[in-house]
Amino acid sequence: MPSRKHLANAVRVLSMDAVQKAKSGHPGAPMGMADIAEVLWNDFLKHNPGNPKWYDRDRFVLSNGHGSMLIYSLLHLSGYDLSMDDIRNFRQLHSKTAGHPEYGVCPGVETTTGPLGQGIATAVGMAMAERLMAAQFNREGFDVVDHHTYVFLGDGCMMEGISHEACSLAGTLGLGKLVAFWDDNGISIDGKVTDWFAEDTPARFEAYGWHVVRDVDGHDAEAVRKAVLAAHAETGRPSLLCCKTVIGFGAPNKGGSSSTHGSPLGDEEIALTRKNLGWDHAPFEIPADVYKGWDARETGMARESAWNDLFARYTAAYPELAAEFIRRMQGELPADWDAHVAAVLERTNAEAQSLATRIAAQKALAALGVKLPEMVGGSADLTGSVGTKWENSVLLKPGKWDANYVSYGVREFAMGAIMNGMTLHGGILPYAGTFLIFSDYAKNAIRLAALMRIRTVWVLTHDSIGVGEDGPTHQPVEQLAGLRLIPNCHVWRPCDTVECVEAWRSGAEYADGPTCLSLTRQTIPFMERSATALADIKRGGYVLRDCEGTPEAILIASGSEVGLAEAAWKQLTESGCRVRVVSMPCTNLFDAQDAAYKESVLPAAVTARVAVEAASADFWWKYVGLGGAVVGMNSFGESAPGDVLFKHFGFTVENVVATVRKVL
DSSP states (O other): OOOHHHHHHHHHHHHHHHHHHHTOSOOHHHHHHHHHHHHIIIIIOOOOTTOTTOTTOOEEEESSGGGHHHHHHHHHHHTOSOOHHHHHTTTOTTOSSOSSOOTTTSTTOOSOOOSTTHHHHHHHHHHHHHHHHHHHHOBTTBOOSOOOEEEEEEHHHHHSHHHHHHHHHHHHHTOTTEEEEEEEOOEETTEEGGGTOOSOHHHHHHHHTOEEEEEEETTOHHHHHHHHHHHHHOOSSOEEEEEEOOTTTTOTTTTTSGGGTSSOOOHHHHHHHHHHHTOOSOTTOOOHHHHHHHOOHHHHHHHHHHHHHHHHHHHHHOHHHHHHHHHHHTTOOOTTHHHHHHHHHHHHHHHOOOEEHHHHHHHHHHHHHTTOTTEEEEESSOHHHHTOOOTTOOBOBTTBOSOOEEEOOSOHHHHHHHHHHHHHHSSOEEEEEEEGGGHHHHHHHHHHHHHHTOOOEEEEESOSGGGGGGOTTTOOSSHHHHHHTSTTOEEEOOSSHHHHHHHHHHHHHOOSSOEEEEOOSSEEOOOOOOHHHHHHGGGSOEEEEOOSSSOSEEEEEOGGGHHHHHHHHHHHHHTTOOEEEEEOSOHHHHHTSOHHHHHHHSOTTOOOEEEEEEEEGGGGHHHHOTTSEEEEESSOOOSSOHHHHHHHTTOSHHHHHHHHHHHO
16 A cells, blocks of 8 residues: 555646646645645545535535646546546646636536635535535434535635635634635745735634644644544534645755746656655556555445435435425425416516515515525625515524524625535525625625526615715616626516516526626616516516507616606607617526517617616617617716716606607
8 A cells, every 4th residue: 555645646746747738737736735635535535436416425625726736636536537638638628627626517626716715715605504404404313414614725815805704704603514724835926925924824713713723734644634633523613724834845946935836847847856756657647556545436435325325214204304305405496486486476466566676576585485495595784775584584693503594794705605605515595685886895706606607696785876875885887787797697687576576586596607686775666567578577678668560769778777768668659659668687688588589579670779777888789789879877976865866867757768869
């Protein structure tokens, strides 16, 4: 049996060889953390390479995702469906081994990482999901949810603000099954970090309420093993294991320097490193005894088989709970979901209430949420303002995991990454709220959800200059356009109670990315609709009001401006002008419709078009064309009552009518 150091050296040589072949990459972190990884993966990690989606596996997150060859080496060596050809193809087009680990591309990668700090925050979400699911489904003698979340992170993750947000919350909640390994090598791209990262990081985590193991020799397997055992023994607090390492360990001339961080070592240094490590094999050649020392397939299969036996007994004892657990982990909606949504839509349409859409969305959440026990809500310290809490919400508190609502505090970025982690864990549909303007703080987490094609729902209120007196700092202008431009992200800006129900339904059903609900603070009118219009809301854009024959002009609007467009339509119609009003609550969905439907709503022959939205005007030119016009925002807002601002910026019936006449 090869020594631990020899097993770790396999990770080192694979990493440096793959980076060298690709002529780009980051060999330093994989070489420095190889010994830590060997101990964790061979002594502790509960996983099955034959089934990367086994429900009760431990979750492993490489937060310092630039060191991606570390996880690729581990996955390949331990027996996942990641071949040596995949390793050779590192950083190449359509490869499983992208420059940074990508969820859904490489088997065994639990989350996409690379933007530093998001990995640790996502791991917090995974650990929270494990505790929430355990509280709901475990029964005496049946711990069907019982696993750890392990994270590797470096100095860069520690410096990013999101790590402060997420780790503070993790300490408060006492996430005892979260174990983080800090690669304390003191090096970043610019060199030794002492001039810009000199705080007492262990003390910082102790202040958060974490269990901290200081000064672990990251190249001493026994020291690392003892640190992990200490972390397992501490069940009431998350653990930070501070592992002192040498970046680029084994490279005789470049080890310990920033030159190994993000550049290939070079052929000459690699040859010297092989000699220094006592590795006598050619590039991409792993001897059979090393493969055998790493192979986790048999052990993993046995562990999953034991869990399957436990779950079979659990199913016999608690059949309904077991069926619900499987439904939720598979991301399926309840069998009677469609019928329930239809009933809610019918009732909402009959009630015909005029409400602020933040209130309408809260009512829709309550009406639909009774069928979705997997929903876990929250807000960034704005619960009373954003309407994310409803009568079935139970607040999560330290030690109280039988809950479904999280007070995230003022931590928008961490909130987003934590929601991503909950979704990635499985069994939970996370949603949370803040003001639309503060989506800027969470943008990168929303983007990563879209990149990974995972389901989260954002409740983004106070969505225009209608915020009023709080002024331009709180009045979103460009945020809607920015969110709409994220691939796989669905942005809904509903105009009334019925569209709010459709928006929430879509958010619950859309599993290929995040959904953002853009909602008003101010009351807006209910829109009566034909049966056809009601059925077409789910298409993202539809004909709300029409004329006899072919329209001369088309008004396109969303959210609070749909009522304005309708009022302009009435005045234009009364004057003999043939006008159509199109409500466009979700441009992303409308753009995905077939050409025939889009032509039926926006006929190409009708070039006189006006879009109306109290947000960035530039977004709408693709719908109105260069011969059309946009009544929108081309500047920041002002501080004044909302109705005064709408008039000041031209959101009036008179201006909309005049604009239509101008394009005609």
